Amino acid sequence: MKSTTRGTIAAVITAVAAAAGAATPAAALGTVPVPVPLEGAESALGMELPHLGGEVPVPMPGTPEGPRYVEGRLIPERALPQLPVHGGLPGLGLRAPLPHVLGDGFDHVGVSTPASDLRTLAPGLALDVPLTPPNPDNFGLPDLKAPQVGVLAPVLQTVPGADLVTGAGL
Numbered sequence: 707m708k709s710t711t712r713g714t715i716a717a718v719i720t721a722v723a724a725a726a727g728a729a730t731p732a733a734a735l736g737t738v739p740v741p742v743p744l745e746g747a748e749s750a751l752g753m754e755l756p757h758l759g760g761e762v763p764v765p766m767p768g769t770p771e772g773p774r775y776v777e778g779r780l781i782p783e784r785a786l787p788q789l790p791v792h793g794g795l796p797g798l799g800l801r802a803p804l805p806h807v808l809g810d811g812f813d814h815v816g817v818s819t820p821a822s823d824l825r826t827l828a829p830g831l832a833l834d835v836p837l838t839p840p841n842p843d844n845f846g847l848p849d850l851k852a853p854q855v856g857v858l859a860p861v862l863q864t865v866p867g868a869d870l871v872t873g874a875g876l
Contacts, residue, residue, distance in 0.1 A: 737761040737821045756802035761821040763794030779834050786831035797821035816871040830858035
């Protein structure tokens with residue numbers, strides 16, 4: 707087999723493996739589960755321990771809106787565009803035994819905060835020079851004007867939530 711044929715086959719296999727690896731379920735969900743293994747300590751101590759686990763979000767950068775030309779300005783509207791990042795707040799789940807404090811039938815308590823979506827925009831910058839476009843009434847020379855500088859504020863949007871549950875043997 708020629709070296710070019712082997713190289714072509716290796717490139718195809720690499721491309722197929724990369725395509726298969728890109729479609730993993732963890733990347734599709736946007737969070738990575740993080741279990742806290744306490745089963746060994748539970749069996750060593752001979753008692754029921756809390757069950758703890760969490761979810762860590764995977765931030766995904768978006769595409770920024772590019773600078774836009776606005777009539778009457780020499781520099782585009784957004785000189786430094788805002789970068790969007792989509793991710794989430796981490797989630798947490800805890801289920802713990804309760805020593806019958808609330809009465810019979812209430813021997814466990816559970817708290818969960820599911821991972822929630824988070825949308826952010828980094829700060830941006832808008833500025834304009836202290837010159838106008840060429841003025842035909844002034845022999846094509848620009849006029850002076852006040853310089854303009856603006857900071858585009860960062861954006862943070864999310865809706866977090868939590869659940870508290872008590873009961874028998876959650």
